Amino acid sequence: MTQIQPELTEDIKKYGAFDFTACYNCGNCTAVCNLTEKNSNFPRMMVRYSMLGLKEEILSSKELWMCYACGECSDTCPREAGPGVLMSNLRRYAIANYEKTGLTRLMFKNNPFFIAITLILAVVLAFFLLTIKPDTEVARWLFRYVPYEVLHSFGMGAFALMGLSAFVGVVVMWRHIGKEKKIAFTGEFFKKAVNAAKKVIGEVATLKRYQNCDSDSSIWSKKAVWLRPWFVHWTIMWGFIGLLVATTLDFIFKDPATTIWWPSRILGTIAGILMVYGSTVALNYRFRKITKTYANTLMADWMFLGFLWLAGITGFWLEIAVAMGADLFINHVVLMIHIIISMELVILFAFSKFAHAFYRPLALFMHNL
Amino acid sequence: MEIQQETCINESLYDVLVIGAGIAGEESALKLADMGYRVLLVEKEPSIGGKMILLSKVFPTLDCAACITTPKVSETARHPNITILTLTEVEEIVRDTKNRFSVTLKKKPRYVVEKDCTGCQECEKACPAIVNDQFQFNLTARKAVYIPFTIANPRVALIDIDNCLLCGACEKACPSNCIDFTQKEEQLKITAKSVIVSTGFKLFDPIQIERYGFGRYKNVITSMQMERQLAPTRPFNNILRPSDGKVPDKIAYVFCAGSRDHTVGNPICSQVCCMYSTKQAQLLMGALPMADVSLYYINIRAFGKGFDEFYEQAKDMGAKYVKGKIASITEKENGNLILRYEDIATGKVTEKEHDLVVLSVGILANPGITRVFKKERLETDALNYIRQTDLLQSPAITSIEGVFAAGTATAPMDIPDTIMSAGAAATETSSYLARLS
Amino acid sequence: MEAKQKTIDIIKQTRKAAPEAFEARKLYLKMRKAIAEALKDEPKTIPQVAEATNIPIGEATYYMMAMLKFGELSVNGIDDMDEYYFYELKKA
Amino acid sequence: MKKKIGVYVCHCGGNISDHVDIEKVKAAVRDEADVYLVKNTLFACADSSQKEIGSDIENEHLDAIVVASCSPKLHLNTFRGVAQRAGLNPYNYVQVNIREQSSWAHSDNKTGATEKAILLVKAGIAKAKESEALQSLKIPAANVVAVIGAGVGGMKTAIGLADMGTEVYLIEKDFFVGGRTPQWGTVSPNGDEGAILTEKLYKEVVRRPNITLFTGAELVEKSGSIGNFDLKIALRPRFVSGNPSTEAMQRAAEACPVAVKDDFNFGLTNRRAFMLPAQGQFPQVPAIDQSACTRCGECTAACHEVDLTQEVQTITLHVGAFVVNTGFDPYQPAQGEYGYGELDNVITLPQFRRLMEMNESELVFNGKKIKKIAYIYCVGSRQDDDEGNTYCSRYCCTATSLTAVLAKKKFGNIINFHFNRGIRTYGKHELVYEAASKQGDIFLQFSLKSIPQIEKRGNKTYVKVKDILTAGKELETEADLIVLVTGMVPRKNELLAQQLKIPTGRDHFFNEIHMKLRPVETVIDGVLIAGTCQSPKNILETVNSSMAAAAKINSVLTKGELSLEPTLAKVNPAACDWCDNCSKACPFDAILQTEINGKKVARVNESNCKGCGMCTPVCPTDAIDLAGYTNAQVESMIDALAEA
């Protein structure tokens, strides 16, 4: 016997979906979606859970993570209940519930708080960075005001913090979905796990399911591949991963900001181009509200995309500056911005929309078990 | 002689002008004529009887629509107090003196002398021009000179001049010499003390819902097309699917095609589709005993007298009702169709194959008539139906004094409700006329 | 009476028939000829006619139903599967 | 027997003459006995032909004519008109259909078609020979209508009729008019108030001089038939005369020591035997409930208008027709149905509407603040065959959705749970359902096989359901109040049913003759039905049907006389032995028993007879015939057709 908790509906609405109670349960959304399968039905059942306030059902559903928010369901919903929008916002709801500090919850539900924390973090970072003594030993002019060593250890710290909270979130999610799916660690588990992992990697690499999403849509099927949402998402994702790897390599070899022909620099450049392209197109779609999904852009989306775009743009600025050897004050300012934004991205990774980057693969993995 | 007749009409003063000769218009006209008022009934189509005369049988009694309509139609046509003008549209209505409407009518030429035509159809046989038959909802063809359908009233031919080859064959063939290509569009001016708007509804055009493939997939048809196939005056020799003339054996009904749907701008329920589909299902099961009929619905609106019992009866007969809105239809090579939906009872996405799909299309407002009212505005509601200014107490009253509304001009409704509303409009009009004098 | 017989000539002075109407007529004649040819020897179902004439089956259905309506075809039984009716030319 | 028959055979252009040899037909019938002239004509219906036939009748003194042409459906009335204009009784005209039923039907066989045409014409001549001049019967009719029931529907019928010039007696059983509408409070999404609606209508009713309103009135006797009914009406005493002041009324009510359950509030509160009209009930004059009053006389002191000596009065009325508009009763749940009568927080939807009216800003029931409300739909509707009402009550889905919206709007912090069986907000009512869902109401759907279970645990009530919309998941919620959405049943009125004998359907509602052709008429001529006594309806639909009934009956009575088709049954009293077969066979109550010279025989009430002839085959002595279809006529036609 499951108790209906209507109060929860109000809570869910605070994550951004307002109209889902208009749903009259026709099931159009589920059937119109290209990604629903025989044993995974969404979004209607998620709408239903939200209306009834069935929290456990929401937190333990892998279906939430199988959606790529193409928006077809929202566009064709006869009651304009925005099932696709609800899916996006339920993911926030889930992230906020997996993440145990409560920080995410606050940031998602409370825009001023979100802006405030971003700004405070920026100020703290700036203060921290600026009060440290200049490093004279590193020859490169770029690190005159912000010593590379400091950046290095600071970065390590940020990564560790992010890693820890991500880990906690992952464990929480595993427990919710695992209970629902009754996963047991038997001998067979590992064989299945390998298979599942392969599938997830394949999916992440190609976004094959996401491609299905767009191929049937009345809007996207008419557009060129490089303008379709899956490709935009792919560029942002791989751009970011590429940059992450490049930065990590920089850390490991402790020789950043050298010639652009250095392999990690080449990787960084390509990844940067992808990321800037992707985030530019995505921001453009959201500004133009070209589908219901894009029309429903929340603070977290703007922040996230904006940060990625800024990080990319400032990165290229610096690259050009280094290549030209332009030891100008303005370039130091840009570096400062670049560092702050990148750091914020990493620090907030587990507490923001960004967190879907590890929740989604995990859900897919569990789905394939 | 003809000129005389025209002036006769020109100078006529009618008590009531009824616009639209469907069942609502007929009922109002008949009631008022019985009370002794002079009624002018104007119809833009070549024959009267509206949509109902085209139906097969009617729910929930399953009596044949023609048996019910034709007596009313001929009673209307025969009534000494009713003047009928077919192929006529209202161009302008203006209140001139305080309580009179001066009305301008445009009568399109029939190119056939109505009173001389015997309905022998010799002209049709002779005519070489082939046109889609709109009264069979394009399932088959007709000639350019044609009688709309067998039970049309008046049962008189007309020439579709836009598709006419101007060969003159009909004129040669006509035994009663009634073809007359010299007829011109006429403008008539009449005066009426009151007006009843009974202009009915428009059918939803499912071409708007691309996912259903109507217009692309031949075997996706509208419920009106199925209605014609089930009627005794049907276009085919039996119930056949249009792609290849096969007798269908797995038929699907898609409910709420164009109703309860914000994405097509019609958020309300059309009130009749559930029941007419249920009726068609029963008739299909009778006509094709081997056929499977599945009906995909959101909610069943079986609300009227005897409706729910009728729905239960259809289930008992073997109609499969499936709760779940059809999201999309795709066509297979052999013309069969795959329907994708969420089976709400199980919560699972399901795909089912059918060889004929009927879209239970909804009904929409038909507000064109509001444009003819000059000086005063005939108001409509948010859904473009004529606004009933005193909804609960006097449903027939509109925003213009002396102008009343009957039938589906004000809201979707079924036949009994339409007849009632037409009766109410008659009372309202009669009371108004009594107040005038 | 005499004057009336020529009303077609009067209207011809002011209006021309639409080219589409002639096209439709031509197409119908073509289809009708092909269908009649296919049904010359024996009754056939619509798919059989379509195959024999190479007319797309949907169009064959439409035109055969029109011919049926105009009294040029008649129904002659149904196939073994109770799926397709046979049609034959009506004898004049 | 007619002696001078004129026969006209029509070519119908070539429609007939192409397949029927007209000359042969003429030749074959020319020598028939009593045929005076035979002519052929190119178009019998043409103006010139009509004139020719007319002058033949006049000049040749024809006593019957036969036109052999097309279907009588087309031109029967045309030629009847020709006959009448020429001074021949239209029923001495016979039309023979040799087009649809001969030339066209047998266009493949000219000989056959001709042969058939000849026989058909001969049969027509035979019929003409036997034809009788019939006069359509005219009876005076009172343009007066008794409208029974003064709810919204009855008042609308009365107003409509009065405005069209019909005299109306508006007869209400209760002491107050308004019916169910004032009990509902807000009745539409636009905020229309039931009480205000009835107030407006009541004012309209009293304003019209040609409406006479009787309250506390019941029909006790009825005789006669359409156009002329005689009725006896019993008027129950109100025990209050004149118009007491509001204060006096209040004082008297307070003084009254007898408390009974208040029907207006569906028993949620008590009232006194001294009844005060509620808001929306009219006239605003009190009445004393005779069944509860102990005649203690306490009220007389407080209110001088009280008069306990009043007695039942009987009056007689003469009317032309009835419109029955007796309305509905809310379905009364059985003891224990969803906990009704057992749990103290289970009430019906009408009760809940009263509760909403009685609470100002906070919703309180039995001293407990209400937040979560569970509505259980289809109580008393759509039940199993053997259990009760199988029909859908039509108004409840919309009414409940609207109630939920209004409750939330009025009391704020409300959560509505709708346990339904598929929401049926048809037409524009869909918007009400949408508004309810948009405000966050929770809709749960169950099937008749697994209805919601109500459980009391501690002092909390829970509703449990297998929700179809959540793939059959078992769900449970707490509810502070459970509202049973009860359907409509026809209002009980046995006396009236006895008097008027209107047939009812399986659902016990009154039955119309034909839902589409004659939706407000019953098989009893002159007795019309409207509103919810016919089937569940909302206010708009009730008003429409009530006004439709007004239009129908006014169009019949307005001329002051009724013209009856002369095709009626006729009894031959000499042959009749009164066995009752014919009267049982008659669906229209048109055959009565009468005495002629001491012999019990059947008599046809011509104003009720519809000319169907159902009575004729059942007569064992062949004593009853239908005019125009007598044995002589039909058998002589058969003789003619049987000729080789």
Added chain:
Amino acid sequence: MPKILVFSTEKISDPAIDLAGLLKKHYPYTVYTISVPCSSCIKPRWIMHAYEKGFDGVFIAADGSDCSYGESCSDRTAEVVATTHRLMKEKGLKPSQLKMAAICSVCAEPFVKHITSFMKDLSQKEN
């Protein structure tokens, strides 16, 4: 060729028979129609009279549920048929010589089908 007398009704089945002619749906010409207001008013003696005078079959084109005189029509018509069958038995006539079917006002095709098959039955029996 056998001769059939058809009793049709003015409002319902007669229009169907007219429609059959209008649509040029041919049936044997030895079918003659007498139309009456309602199928429940056909007297058994008329039917018997027809057999006496040489008709081979009688067909009642009944109103069925479309009857405008009310629901009892079908039952009453059935009674007429039952009574007639009794009378026919007495006279040694085969029950199959009397047929009844409900014919709606546009049931032209069913009418022609009924009548042709009736004709077939009658001629087979004669042989």
